[in-house]
Amino acid sequence: MSVLFENLTLIGLGHEGSSIAWAAKRGGLAGRITGHARTEATRARAQELGFVDRACETAAEAAEGADLVILCVPVGACGDVAAEIAPRLKSGAILSDIGSVKAQLIADVAPHVPDGTDFVPAHPLAGTEHSGPESGFAELFDNRWCILTPLAGSRPEAVDRMQAFWEGLGANVDRMDPAHHDLVLAVTSHVPHAIAYTMVGVADHLRRVTDSEVIKFSAAGFRDFTRIAASDPTMWRDVFLNNRDAVLDILGRFSEELSLLQRAIRMGDGDYLHEYFTHTRAIRRGIIEAGQDTDAPDFGRHAAPAKDPDE
Amino acid sequence: MSVLFENLTLIGLGHEGSSIAWAAKRGGLAGRITGHARTEATRARAQELGFVDRACETAAEAAEGADLVILCVPVGACGDVAAEIAPRLKSGAILSDIGSVKAQLIADVAPHVPDGTDFVPAHPLAGTEHSGPESGFAELFDNRWCILTPLAGSRPEAVDRMQAFWEGLGANVDRMDPAHHDLVLAVTSHVPHAIAYTMVGVADHLRRVTDSEVIKFSAAGFRDFTRIAASDPTMWRDVFLNNRDAVLDILGRFSEELSLLQRAIRMGDGDYLHEYFTHTRAIRRGIIEAGQDTDAPDFGRHAAPAKDPDE
CATH class of the missing domain: 1.10.3660.10 (6-phosphogluconate dehydrogenase C-terminal like domain)
Structure with missing residues (x-):
């Protein structure tokens, strides 16, 4: 695999966030992985475990300069996080998520996405009953489905890059209308x-x-x-x-x-x-x-x- | 294990019946295993596979001379089978079953049980989605629960023997009131x-x-x-x-x-x-x-x- 995103940022370092990081490392998909978690304990644990290169105190700081930002927080929190990081997203960046619900999440997040940034919603159908930064593992997405629900205005090349990214994490990718x-x-x-x-x-x-x-x-x-x-x-x-x-x-x-x-x-x-x-x-x-x-x-x-x- | 029942009869040679036979053979619990199935094809298959020593055309014939008869047919069929075999049960024999429902099954079966025969209802909590004589295997009951629901009039020694039998098949045994x-x-x-x-x-x-x-x-x-x-x-x-x-x-x-x-x-x-x-x-x-x-x-x-x- 070749590096798809020089700077990958994960907002939320729990089960899914840590698994994405491990799988991205395994596949060599990202040059550098930056993370944000709300608690100091989780940030420290993520750095100790070594699945992020850097853990930032704020989501905005973590998103700065990223080529891909993935929201790995509960569906209901995505709108607020998007509002917080939007001003710091660089032109050409891709914003994505892992939410289990798409239409409402898109309604919450899309209004904040600045011009020049593509929002490509994604939903990996994987996960266990476990949570926390210790519970992630690189193989979580292997042979699972990941559903992309691109918006009408998404640039095809951004959607294709997200598909390549999820395939690199081990998943099979499908595309669907959000509703x-x-x-x-x-x-x-x-x-x-x-x-x-x-x-x-x-x-x-x-x-x-x-x-x-x-x-x-x-x-x-x-x-x-x-x-x-x-x-x-x-x-x-x-x-x-x-x-x-x-x-x-x-x-x-x-x-x-x-x-x-x-x-x-x-x-x-x-x-x-x-x-x-x-x-x-x-x-x-x-x-x-x-x-x-x-x-x-x-x-x-x-x-x-x-x-x-x-x- | 020592032989607990010289003559074991299984009425019904599907998934559960064949598994009981294999497990009884593994444990050396029965001297001789006789079976009955309604169709000629199943009887022939049971003998080919070798989990019964003899397969009889009628349930009554199969029950003749048995020390233990286990009804391995659907719950709704147990009453009729009990009525058919009752006259052929020898004194001292134990009649049992594997039904998932107990109170109604007891109401259907118990009236037919002759004096001198003990009816000890049993329900092994095991099974797969599969059926037929080919689908049984000796390990089906290992470490599963088998619940005995003895009647008020059951002789304690008959209940104890059934407990020993199910433990010999690999199960853990519990006792409960039928309702x-x-x-x-x-x-x-x-x-x-x-x-x-x-x-x-x-x-x-x-x-x-x-x-x-x-x-x-x-x-x-x-x-x-x-x-x-x-x-x-x-x-x-x-x-x-x-x-x-x-x-x-x-x-x-x-x-x-x-x-x-x-x-x-x-x-x-x-x-x-x-x-x-x-x-x-x-x-x-x-x-x-x-x-x-x-x-x-x-x-x-x-x-x-x-x-x-x-x-």
Whole structure:
């Protein structure tokens, strides 16, 4: 890989920011990496770990002279940060982000972007339940998707450079209209998270079933929900507040479908249930055939199925 | 291990039946294994694969002379099979099952159990999305839970022998009241499955998002739902029909909680969302601390986090 950006600046040095830095180093994509984090502790830790060459006290200082600035802060914070750094962005710089919601984030950030600077929004579909500068690793984006949602006015060469950058970080890149991105993610990620959070909440409120029983028998299906529901609360608050319309649309559809299933259970309608479950099983098969997963009993997580921890 | 049952009979030779046979062979728990499956093809396959010594055309014939008979058929079929084999059960025999629902199954089966025979219901919390006699393997139950729900009149020595049998198959054994079992499983397994099935159904009906997009970006959370929703339709139909009251109770609570979350999203109540997500994250931590899972980014599925396929 060759250096794509002489000066790369990361605003936010948590899980994603540190992973981008490590992956950029691995790929030799950046000449120099500058970072900013709000707390002195995180800045010090980032320098100790060595994934930034320099850590600045303010976002504005970090953005000065950068060829690429990536906002790695929660969606709800991007507008304010953009306003702060905008006056310091040099002509020809690219501004990007990693937000899980695009339309609202673009509405918050784009007005601040100065002429001569390209804003190229991006959303890498990667991450774990972990946070903090210690949790990043260079391989986080390998073979994951990164979705670019270029604006109507973006220069094609800026978008192409961002695509090359994300490919250099290991990701597969797709491009989408921002509103469509938000709908796709509402279906594949945001509403599944809302549901998982809710189911975990239900289990906890049900005092007839003890916490220890919920925990002990969680492998029976519930554990996948707790896993989804363990993600960063601030990030997810911002996702739901900023992708409200698409999330409420999909949640409404979900409630309607669930009511039908609930009614079939109440009425003892076995044919409806069997047909519904047969249909959803076929969707799972589609995912396996599309190569997104394996049909091994452990879904490819182990060489031998015997040790699969999931039911 | 020593032989616990000279003659073991398995009614149903699918995923669970074949796994019990392999695990019993591994542990040397049974002198001789007899099986019954409805189709000639399955009976022939079971003998070819070698996990039964003999495969009978009727359940009654297979049960004749057995020391332990395990019903490995869907919950809804257990009553009829029990009625068929009851006259052939020898005095001192133990009858058991593997059903995911206990109270209704006991109501269906217990009336047929003759005097001198002990019915000891069991539910191993193991299984994959796969089915058929080829899909079984000896390690399926290793370190999984098996819940026994003994009846008031069960002889303690029969229950103890069933516990020894399941421990011999590799499982950890717990005992529970049948109704409590059904509530615990409604929370940890049945309702999570109902929800996962529903979410997969919603994604499929939403034509603005193409199937290929749903599949392509399923790793963002949705894939865990498709995984859960891929299980056997007949088994799950029977689970919902037979554990109706507990499932409807928990589904009702779930809908109420989801309405609150939905309202908070609509009203833009960020504090509510943040607090809710912080709380559910703590529950996840509880599961990790209880040793049911690991806090590695990939949940212990890989040695290196880099290749974790899950977000």
